[in-house]
Amino acid sequence: MTAAMLQRFDVQGPRYTSYPTADRFVEAFGSEDYAQALRQRALNTGARALPLSVYVHLPFCASLCYFCACNKIVTGHPERAEAYLDYLEREIALQVAQLGRGAAVSQLHLGGGTPTFLDDAALARLMAMLRGAFTLAPEGEYAIEIDPRTIDEARLERIAALGFNRLSFGVQDFDPAVQKAVHRIQPAEQVFDLVASARRLGFGSINVDLIYGLPRQTAASFDRTLEKICALRPERIALYAYAHLPERFKPQRRIDPAELPDAAAKLDMLSRSIAALTAAGYVYIGMDHFALPTDPLAVARRQGRLHRNFQGYSTQPECDLVALGVSAIGRVGATYSQNAKTLEEYYDLLDQGRLPVVRGLALSRDDVLRRAVIMALMCQGQLSFESIGLAHLVDFRQHFAAELEALQPLVAQGLVTVDDHEIEVTPVGWFFVRAIAMVFDRYLQADRNRSRFSRII
The missing domain is CATH 3.80.30.20 (tm_1862 like domain)
Incomplete structure (x- = not known):
């Protein structure tokens, strides 16, 4: 590095x-x-x-x-x-x-x-x-x-x-x-x-x-x-x-x-x-x-x-x-949820006898698939095309053809290796794993508006 x-x-x-x-x-x-x-x-x-x-x-x-x-x-x-x-x-x-x-x-x-x-x-x-x-x-x-x-x-x-x-x-x-x-x-x-x-x-x-x-x-x-x-x-x-x-x-x-x-x-x-x-x-x-x-x-x-x-x-x-508590974010099943961010709203919802959730997300099938890919990269530094394909009923190489192409500059820089069966993060690539995961983020690739995020280094 x-x-x-x-x-x-x-x-x-x-x-x-x-x-x-x-x-x-x-x-x-x-x-x-x-x-x-x-x-x-x-x-x-x-x-x-x-x-x-x-x-x-x-x-x-x-x-x-x-x-x-x-x-x-x-x-x-x-x-x-x-x-x-x-x-x-x-x-x-x-x-x-x-x-x-x-x-x-x-x-x-x-x-x-x-x-x-x-x-x-x-x-x-x-x-x-x-x-x-x-x-x-x-x-x-x-x-x-x-x-x-x-x-x-x-x-x-x-x-x-x-x-x-x-x-x-x-x-x-x-x-x-x-x-x-x-x-x-x-x-x-x-x-x-x-x-x-x-x-x-x-x-x-x-x-x-x-x-x-x-x-x-x-x-x-x-x-x-x-x-x-x-x-x-x-x-x-x-x-x-x-x-x-x-x-x-x-x-x-x-x-x-x-x-x-x-x-x-x-x-x-x-x-x-x-x-x-x-x-x-x-x-x-x-x-x-x-x-x-x-x-x-x-x-x-x-x-x-x-x-x-x-x-x-x-x-x-x-x-x-x-x-639990103000602003807390949770995950249950294929959903994410966040409680009210201010104490006043948090207390008000509970006074009404309601769970204090004010926003969240029900994940789509594509969300669940990409979550599995990104978490495999972020946590194991490796993913098997066959394992992801069998778990989510997709042909990995076909479904992620554009993403595999987008990985090639990172391959050239020694951050990741890609063969016919798997993707593996290299020891140097571990320091830049967020950049590798970003390739598979459909939302990020769609809008390119990254100003709300911290720098990855």
């Missing part, structure tokens, strides 16, 4: 946590459509036997991070979480009424916002609500996102007691000047102490989020952050590129554009980051993710068992995702 290749493929495109992507959702899909999808799952013996994934969006934060593009509510009133849990309880009851009580769950993720904005009693109440509605598998993955500024060892111990076994720490950058520029001060020592405590408490996997391209970052300063991260040695690392979109995300208007590194500097940071992390023994999983070879994510990658959902890469088999 060269700097020239990074520059050539530094284009805008989807992250493919779903196909079709969320920008294709329509308001014509609403509460009743989602309820019908839940009922169909409850009636489908095969689907009912498969465990669910559950995502809960907890939008509250105690302070504002200027880089943030998440759906969040900054407040100094912790009591707002209690009212929110009241409405979550209503939403859970409405979902269970259609789905049936006690459905098995093998994966739970609490995201935000700042899930640890909820105090111990509120988190305990939430977990009791979830355990009352679902059956959490003993060997499941139960993760919570952590703001290091909101937690200590005693609190980590209580989180472990609630059943969580995976943590994700938001670090972003250890450099004090960068932290000041994005309004998120957290000393490296604080993170190191918390990770050491988490390991003593037996958490099975720890993820750290990093962002390159932030204000006041330089290649040299980010090298120092990477050096600390390699010493910290979390099991997983998510390395994201900062996308400055102040017209869409109001907090970013507080960032001085003159302090942002330019495109060449960002590509240099990415190239150096990949080199540093792979030299430290991390496996590149795909997209923005790295993991130690012994981590279940890396094992799943080697064994061809990697999957992808709205939370990113997952070791869990492809499964339905029940999403």
Whole structure:
């Protein structure tokens, strides 16, 4: 992989946590459509036997991070979480009424916002609500996102007691000047102490989020952050590129554009980051993710068992995702759904006794076929024409003749190989897998309007 290749493929495109992507959702899909999808799952013996994934969006934060593009509510009133849990309880009851009580769950993720904005009693109440509605598998993955500024060892111990076994720490950058520029001060020592405590408490996997391209970052300063991260040695690392979109995300208007590194500097940071992390023994999983070879994510990658959902890469088999809370996105059967994005609308729909779904999509046969192709490329880096053809009753080479032709420039550049039987992503191609997947995105190829997407590098 060269700097020239990074520059050539530094284009805008989807992250493919779903196909079709969320920008294709329509308001014509609403509460009743989602309820019908839940009922169909409850009636489908095969689907009912498969465990669910559950995502809960907890939008509250105690302070504002200027880089943030998440759906969040900054407040100094912790009591707002209690009212929110009241409405979550209503939403859970409405979902269970259609789905049936006690459905098995093998994966739970609490995201935000700042899930640890909820105090111990509120988190305990939430977990009791979830355990009352679902059956959490003993060997499941139960993760919570952590703001290091909101937690200590005693609190980590209580989180472990609630059943969580995976943590994700938001670090972003250890450099004090960068932290000041994005309004998120957290000393490296604080993170190191918390990770050491988490390991003593037996958490099975720890993820750290990093962002390159932030204000006041330089290649040299980010090298120092990477050096600390390699010493910290979390099991997983998510390395994201900062996308400055102040017209869409109001907090970013507080960032001085003159302090942002330019495109060449960002590509240099990415190239150096990949080199540093792979030299430290991390496996590149795909997209923005790295993991130690012994981590279940890396094992799943080697064994061809990697999957992808709205939370990113997952070791869990492809499964339905029940999403709870404001703005949460779920998948049930051949449908996607998204809850109301504002707290007011979310509360209003639940006050009416309605599931708070405001948009979504019922997938067509072609959508399902292309989803299988794109996810095979994104997760396994390989697809068999015969396997896809038999599963979806198509002649792959004939059906995707135009796409196979469009792949030829990527073949010439060494990103992918194509023969009479399969497509395989090369080791270098893994770093550009989004560009490969984009070839099979019918919607993207039709309109070419990519300005709403982040850059793929």
